Amino acid sequence: MLGGTAGTSVTFFYGRLYIKGTATGYTLGVLNNSGGTATPTYGTEIPYGTPANITVTYTVDTTSTPTNVATLQVNSQPLLTNSTGTSAAATQLASVAIRQAGNSTSGTGSISIDNLVVRTYPSATLAVADLSKAKGNFIKNSFVKNEEITFGAQAKDVKVYNMFGQVVKTASVKENESLNIAELQKGNYIVTGTVNNQPVSQKILKD
Numbered sequence: 001m002l003g004g005t006a007g008t009s010v011t012f013f014y015g016r017l018y019i020k021g022t023a024t025g026y027t028l029g030v031l032n033n034s035g036g037t038a039t040p041t042y043g044t045e046i047p048y049g050t051p052a053n054i055t056v057t058y059t060v061d062t063t064s065t066p067t068n069v070a071t072l073q074v075n076s077q078p079l080l081t082n083s084t085g086t087s088a089a090a091t092q093l094a095s096v097a098i099r100q101a102g103n104s105t106s107g108t109g110s111i112s113i114d115n116l117v118v119r120t121y122p123s124a125t126l127a128v129a130d131l132s133k134a135k136g137n138f139i140k141n142s143f144v145k146n147e148e149i150t151f152g153a154q155a156k157d158v159k160v161y162n163m164f165g166q167v168v169k170t171a172s173v174k175e176n177e178s179l180n181i182a183e184l185q186k187g188n189y190i191v192t193g194t195v196n197n198q199p200v201s202q203k204i205l206k207d
Contacts, residue, residue: 002058002118003095010097014090015058015070016040019111024048030056030072030080035087043074051114055163055188060090073163076186079205093120119165138195144206148178155193155200163188181206 001017003010018029018040029042046052055073066089072080096118100111140150151158151173160169160181168189171179181189184206192201 001097002090002093003097004090004092006094010095012087012090013097014093015056017054017056017072018042021048025050028052028054028072028074030070030082031085032058032068032070032082033085033087033090035085038085041072041080041082041084043072043077043080046074053187057163057188058090058093060093062091071188073188073205076207079188117164119163138193138200139191139202139204142202142204144181144204147182148180149191149204150178151175153195155195158191158193160184161190161192163190 001013002015004012004014013034014032016031016034018031020027020029020042022045025045025047027042027045029040031038031040052074054075056070057072058070059067061067067083068085068087068089069081069083072082074080096116098113138151138153138155140152141148149160152175154173154175156172158169158171158173158179159167160179162168162184168184169179169181173179173193186206189204189206190201191204192199194200
C-alpha cells in the first residue's frame with residue numbers, strides 16, 4: 001500500500017493491494033484507500049506457485065473535485081478498479097507499507113515479493129490536460145484488441161509508456177492513422193502526445 005505521509009506512523013493508505021488464499025490458490029485485489037467499510041475488488045484466482053506480474057496505480061488528483069480510484073492489473077486479467085474507501089483523496093504519496101495479517105498456518109501464509117518498483121509520474125509529464133476536445137480526439141480505441149492504437153487527430157511527439165515509466169514506443173501520427181504495438185505485452189500503458197499544440201495523455205489497455 002502507498003502512504004500519504006513518510007515515516008513509521010502512517011495513518012492513511014492508498015492504492016492498497018490485498019492477497020487472500022484458498023486451498024488451491026491465491027487471489028489479488030485492490031482498494032483505493034482505508035476509509036469506511038471498504039470492500040476490495042478481487043480478480044481471478046491464481047494457482048499456488050504461479051508468479052503474478054502486477055501493477056497498482058493511484059492518481060493524486062489536485063482538481064476541485066478529485067477522483068479517488070485505485071486500479072490493479074494482474075497479468076492479462078481484466079483491469080480492476082476500486083473506489084469503495086471513503087477517506088479523502090490523497091494530496092501526496094510519500095511512503096510504501098507492507099504488512100501481513102496472518103502466518104504460515106492461518107491468514108495469508110507465506111508470500112514472496114520480488115522486483116518491487118514504485119514510480120511517480122510528475123504532472124507536467126503525464127497529467128491529462130483539461131482539454132476535453134483534444135483528449136476526445138486523441139485515441140479512438142483505449143481498449144486495444146487488434147494490436148493497433150488508432151488516433152482521431154494528428155499528434156506529434158507521441159510516446160507510449162509502460163507502467164514502470166519506461167518509453168516503449170515513439171511516433172508522430174496523422175488523423176485516423178494507426179500505431180502498431182504488437183510487440184508490447186498485454187497490460188496498461190499511458191500514451192502521451194501533442195494535439196493542436198496542447199499536451200494530452202490517455203491510458204490504454206492492451207488485451
